[in-house]
Amino acid sequence: MINQPDLNRQQLEPLIRVENLSFDYEKKAGSSLIDDVSFSLLQGEVTLLLGASGSGKSTISLCLNGLYPEAVEGYKKGDVFFRGREIRQFEKGELNQKIGIVFQDPESQFCMMTVENELAFTMENIRIPQKDMSSKIDRILEAVGLKDFQKRPIHQLSGGQKQKVALASVLLLEPELLILDEPTANLDPVSSMEFIKLVSELQKERGMSVFVIEHQLDDWVLFTDHVLALSQEGKLIADGRPDLVFKEQLAMLGAEGIHLPKDITKFPAEKHKRLADKAPRFLERTISISHLSFKRKGNVILDEIDLALHKGEFVAIVGENGAGKSTLLQLMAGILTPYKGKIDFLNKSLKQWREQELRQKMGFVFQNPEHQFITDTVYDELAFGMKLNGTGERKMKARIDVLLDHFQLQNHQWSNPFSISGGQKRRLSVATMLDETPELLLFDEPTFGQDAKTTEELMTIILELKEQGTTVVFVTHDMDLVDQYCERTFVLDSGRIVFHGHPEKLWKNEELLHTARLRQPYRIRKQNLKQQKAGETYDLVR
Amino acid sequence: MISSVNPALKMVAILIPGVLLSFSFDIFTPLIYLIFVVAFTFMFSKISIKKWLLLFSPFVFLAIGFAWMTVLYTSDSFAGGRVLFEFWWFEVTTGGVMVGISLALRSLCFVALSLMFILTTDSTKFMLSLMQQFKLPPKLTYGILAGYRFLPTFKHEFEVLRQAHRIRGIGRAKGLKGRIHQFRRYAIPLMANAIRKAERVAIAMESKGFTGETDRTHYHQMSIGRKDWAFFTSIVGAFCLVIIASYQLGYLNIFGVQF
Amino acid sequence: MMRQWKLKEIVLMSIFGVVFAVIYLMFYFFGQGLRNFLTPFGLAPFGYEVIFGIWFIVSIIAAYVIRKRGAAFWSELIAGTVQVLIGSPAGPQLIISAAIQGLGAEVVFLATRYRNFSLYVLMMAGMSAAVFSYAWGWFQSGLAALTPGLIIATLTVRVISGALLAGLLGKYISDQLAQTGVLRGYALGKEWEEKRDKSA
Ligand SMILES: Nc1ncnc2c1ncn2[C@@H]1O[C@H](COP(=O)(O)OP(=O)(O)OP(=O)(O)O)[C@@H](O)[C@H]1O
């Protein structure tokens, strides 16, 4: 299903031409972070940039619109041309009205308080007449499914909802080039698909160019015209038509740790499948929740939740954006207090636990990795919990080295946690919770923004812990992950648990999948496709 | 309605009596004006009396405390009149009591004026009208708005940081020493995060095509019309009338000089 | 005058303004408590004076970190305005007090042509803000009604407080922040990096 563009690229006019671009955050000798990269983005094309986490994808995207190096005090060499004119020759802001960008971190891209004012701000910048604004706001909110949120303060939205606001405001800019840095990382499966469709429609309608950075590329490759790939050393290692790149350079991309389109790789689903089917080995309860309700600002977020988890179990909580998943997880971790109901952890009410004891037995990873960080270096971040527990110096160092190695953070141990790449932040936030073998691990979307290799590493570690009896809870939008690893799934819809059971049963319940805005995993879709006779175009919306 | 008055002009309107009141040291002027402000607030806005009282009443106590202090420490030029009573080394005179009550009433006037402003004004619109009517540069206006956006998230941010500390195993601080220690542990990261936000917000604004040019359209079009001037005239005019009245009645006292 | 300012510096300045507005307000109530505590000892007028310096700190921090014309003045003005917006009992004239205090700090930096940001200058700025604010308070909050001896004493205390709580503490906080590396993009952070590069 990879797009096979039939255009002759040479005939198209380049919108962006990058020549010998090098970039570094620190002045340093030797090879640069981004090392002598040259490529073109053509008018009206969709370009996909691939690369391992930390290879410099986000950095490149911010060089294209001239925000870097000034915004971060970096060091740049080489030239970037927009329609044949060097970007330094543009007036400040002029270029940014032509190049729209959705940043990787959904929280740091807003400057107004409410959704409405944020969208208006963008339109004022490009001088859209006041009389047109309201209708445009209505239309775009409708398109991203946030109609009821127009007057909401942005900080009261869920992670996915924030990402949608960011998308909406960039689309209003009507740019000539749209840069999307992992735009769907926090979206539920259906929203993500709808968004991709929206972009492809707008792209065709307006003939704009799109530059996408994405690890989960399966839905994008359907209409990508051009693929670029960065190596871990920051060199450009692939540049060409997607069908050709994925045919000729597949092995090399795989070795870089890049996710490949599932259509052309042997899908590893079978490997862990057996594991997921096994009945639980332990029967002790880890955590049990009864009649739990929670309100925020008078709105009921969770309503009469009941659930119980057992030792050594691996469960997933899924549901649409804003369903209340993060809230539920925070309640389970005891950092929010229930409005009503009871939570028992290891047969003792959560309220009766002493803080430090509780944290030794329970790990929690925030949806936004930055919320996790409380020290100034990656190393200190990892050492923090161990120091608190009085782990010996020698043992601590050894453990930290192992973690740094597993999560590919060796080269960044003295960096500030806030200034590493999106994927690295995610890994670090997960790593901080793995210093011991806790009884319960709660993860809020632990795998987003990860390349194939690190996802694999992460899952290996988690499965090891699970084998030792740790209960693992994932909040995730990745149905393939659920399909591969989880024994039980809870579906949350408008604050209620509407399904719980084996994922296999969930995949069969199409009505439920539809209302909870979920989607079957790739494996099932493929099976269905085969049954429907091979070949035909497959339905995106399933 | 006060809530529909142009916010920037509203600010100027309440600033004028807010400053000029500082020169009066009699009881009559602030008292009458306070009555006027409170009456005006309830006549021309939908603020609920309960909410207003809830916000206002703590300041009554503050004002009393303030008055008491002034009564005890009045300078000679103000402390005329009869000696009412003495204790320790303090000598309480009628002049002193007058000044004390005057200062208390004055501070209540300030509170009433501020409440009238705060409870009827959207802060975004306030900044926007400063830009549109008072020609504050957009760069400064939106820079300030972006910073101001941090205010409601401040509490949220603090919550998040506290949660982060909790999940890492640091419990709630107990006792004064623990609290102070905790304050230190929170203050710097909280500010460091704020600074990071500042940087990112600025990048985000520029990435959305913000140039700082004055040439831009406005979603919230602010303007100053008849209704706004009517408000201005009522607030400032009433103050002038009160001053004239207290002069006529012989109460007016500016800096201890009786007129 | 905002021409030479980068947007991120303006946003930073206003975030400082907002953060310190909250802190200022907390200190207002703290001062109230302090005064009630001191009243039985006959020291009530000093309740506020002792901590008065804290109300100039944002000027010092903003000027020290950003080092541009107007940083001290605007940041204090923003802090004052925000305090009113979040409901300070001191009322709208606080905006004017803030402007005057900010001006007090600003003149010292202006006198050095925004070139010298040593501890000495920062403390001077704090003291100057204290003097300006006292002059204004003379009219506005009825300081004129106090006895002359008390006036001299309170002024002295306020100036010292300005030097220590604004100048010294302001520098300390800014340096602590610079140490975390978040100020890389601003004048103070760059100075730190240069120092580090030299010593390395
Ligand atoms: N502000 C910064 N200061 C210093 N180093 C940085 C900064 N931002 C990123 N880096 C480093 O530069 C490298 C490239 O980062 P970048 O964010 O471009 O990676 P990426 O390819 O987008 O990765 P991901 O897929 O994880 O988002 C990383 O090693 C990261 O640690």
Ligand SMILES: Nc1ncnc2c1ncn2[C@@H]1O[C@H](COP(=O)(O)OP(=O)(O)OP(=O)(O)O)[C@@H](O)[C@H]1O
């Ligand atoms: N601080 C807050 N104040 C008020 N409402 C909030 C706040 N945070 C979240 N909400 C609302 O609560 C609901 C549930 O939010 P939650 O973050 O739990 O959703 P979620 O299921 O994790 O969504 P996502 O998949 O987008 O992360 C959402 O509708 C959201 O708008």
Ligand SMILES: [Mg+2]
């Ligand atoms: Mg990235």
Ligand SMILES: [Mg+2]
């Ligand atoms: Mg969530």
